[in-house]
Amino acid sequence: MKKRILFVLFCLVLCCLAVSAYAEDGDEPVLNIYCQTLGHVVVEDKGYKATCLQPGKTDGSHCERCGMVLVRQTPIPATGHTIVVDEAVPVTCTTDGKTAGSHCEVCGQIIERQKVITCTGHHTVIDKGYPSTCSERGRTDGSHCDICGEVFYEPVVLPLLDHEFTESKVGRDCTHDGYTLHTCVNCGFSYMSDFDYATGHQLDIVPGYPQTCTEPGRTLQATCTVCGKVVEKAEPIPPFGHQWTTRVKPATTKKDGVRITTCSICGEKQGEEPIAKIASVKLSDKKFVYDKTAKKPIVTVKDANGKTLTNKIDYKLKYDSGRKKAGTYHVLVVFRGNYKGTKTLSFKIVLPDAKGLKVTAEKGQATLTWKKTPGAQKYVIYYALAKNSTYQRLATTKKLTYTAAKLTPGATYYFKVRPVAEATSGGNTYGGYSKVKSAKIL
Numbered sequence: 001m002k003k004r005i006l007f008v009l010f011c012l013v014l015c016c017l018a019v020s021a022y023a024e025d026g027d028e029p030v031l032n033i034y035c036q037t038l039g040h041v042v043v044e045d046k047g048y049k050a051t052c053l054q055p056g057k058t059d060g061s062h063c064e065r066c067g068m069v070l071v072r073q074t075p076i077p078a079t080g081h082t083i084v085v086d087e088a089v090p091v092t093c094t095t096d097g098k099t100a101g102s103h104c105e106v107c108g109q110i111i112e113r114q115k116v117i118t119c120t121g122h123h124t125v126i127d128k129g130y131p132s133t134c135s136e137r138g139r140t141d142g143s144h145c146d147i148c149g150e151v152f153y154e155p156v157v158l159p160l161l162d163h164e165f166t167e168s169k170v171g172r173d174c175t176h177d178g179y180t181l182h183t184c185v186n187c188g189f190s191y192m193s194d195f196d197y198a199t200g201h202q203l204d205i206v207p208g209y210p211q212t213c214t215e216p217g218r219t220l221q222a223t224c225t226v227c228g229k230v231v232e233k234a235e236p237i238p239p240f241g242h243q244w245t246t247r248v249k250p251a252t253t254k255k256d257g258v259r260i261t262t263c264s265i266c267g268e269k270q271g272e273e274p275i276a277k278i279a280s281v282k283l284s285d286k287k288f289v290y291d292k293t294a295k296k297p298i299v300t301v302k303d304a305n306g307k308t309l310t311n312k313i314d315y316k317l318k319y320d321s322g323r324k325k326a327g328t329y330h331v332l333v334v335f336r337g338n339y340k341g342t343k344t345l346s347f348k349i350v351l352p353d354a355k356g357l358k359v360t361a362e363k364g365q366a367t368l369t370w371k372k373t374p375g376a377q378k379y380v381i382y383y384a385l386a387k388n389s390t391y392q393r394l395a396t397t398k399k400l401t402y403t404a405a406k407l408t409p410g411a412t413y414y415f416k417v418r419p420v421a422e423a424t425s426g427g428n429t430y431g432g433y434s435k436v437k438s439a440k441i442l
Helices: 003-020 032-038
Strands: 042-045 059-063 069-071 083-086 103-104 110-112 124-127 142-145 151-153 166-171 178-184 190-196 203-206 221-224 230-232 244-249 256-263 269-274 278-283 287-289 297-304 315-319 328-336 342-350 358-362 365-369 376-386 390-399 400-406 412-421 439-442
Touching: 278 328, 278 342, 297 328, 315 342, 358 439, 365 412, 376 400, 390 400
Parallel strands: 287 342
Antiparallel strands: 042 059, 059 069, 083 103, 103 110, 124 142, 142 151, 166 178, 178 190, 203 221, 221 230, 244 256, 256 269, 278 297, 315 328, 328 342, 358 365, 365 400, 376 390, 376 412, 412 439
16 A cells, blocks of 8 residues: 555656646746645745846745746846035145046946146245334235235334424414424424413404494494404495384274374384275165065265275174064174274165955945965054045954944945064064055945
8 A cells, every 4th residue: 555655656746747848938837736735845036136237136936846936026227326426625735636526325436537636835925024114113024825825924013213303383373372393204293382372362343333224234343453354344234124014093984094104113204195084884775575585785885085995804794683574674884994983774674565455345344355465464454534534543453354343334434454564673564555445334
């Protein structure tokens, strides 16, 4: 039995080898019966990284028995260079420099090679010294490199020289001090000493005189008797010119006035101008018929020469308030400016005439009717026994009708009506009489 099993296994191995021999080149090996039964023997295929110029591969694996690829390796493309700039190194007088270049940061390959710049050495310049004076310090010679600035020999500062002074005297006068002037002949530096102070002017003063309205004046003049200088020169002062002011003695309704013009400085009188007195103050109308509108008659004021005066300049007006109802009203004229005083004018607003009177004769009486008069508050009835005789007051009523009783039968009576308004001032106001109407009593 044991021999039979070994024989079967031997046959399976031969079959696998035979199948593998017939697999085409590049194809995956055919899975043999043994791997199918016992499983693959895995072998790792180690990958490698890509470089700047060479591609790489990922890790993979295959079966050691049958050769089957279990994890395929994938190619990795080359990364390319990572360029780093190599900064230039400046050349100095004592050290070489370099040009700018570059290399790969990863693999270190030089992309652009830096070139060496050979140093030139110092360029020496002599700093020329100069001697001291009495006002400025000198210094010795020195040297330095005019490329890098390095100092080779530091100059030494020299001390100042002493001044060499000469002296001169300056005399004093009225306005300037005297002194001794010390001046250095080398640098020109100077200073003063031994002051002798100025004496001041000795003045001769010629007084001035004031100007008037018409004559010029002059300021004082001051002259030094020592040096002859005019310290203050006399200057002409122009005349004031008259300052005219006008004083008015106003005219009234009874007396003339006068306008006197004089100079407020010297009192000279320029002249007198008469102001004619106020001759007339009139209203354009003194009587108006009631029509519910306010009345405002025009005021005209004239002087004795016939000149018309101007409202708000020569006078101002104040009218009574209202001026719509029937009654007597006033206008106060207040004179001003060249005129003074007041004048009160009056005008009336009267009712219209009564109209539409009708008389109806009846037994022992008569009935009167009439139309309403605008503005009237009551009516007065008059009668007479003859048309042209004296009329007597019969009655007063607020109505538009009235019955006259106890009249003599057969007699003829004549009637007329007059409207009345209770005015705000000046007593009652009456309108005109109606036309006379008659009636023969039954």
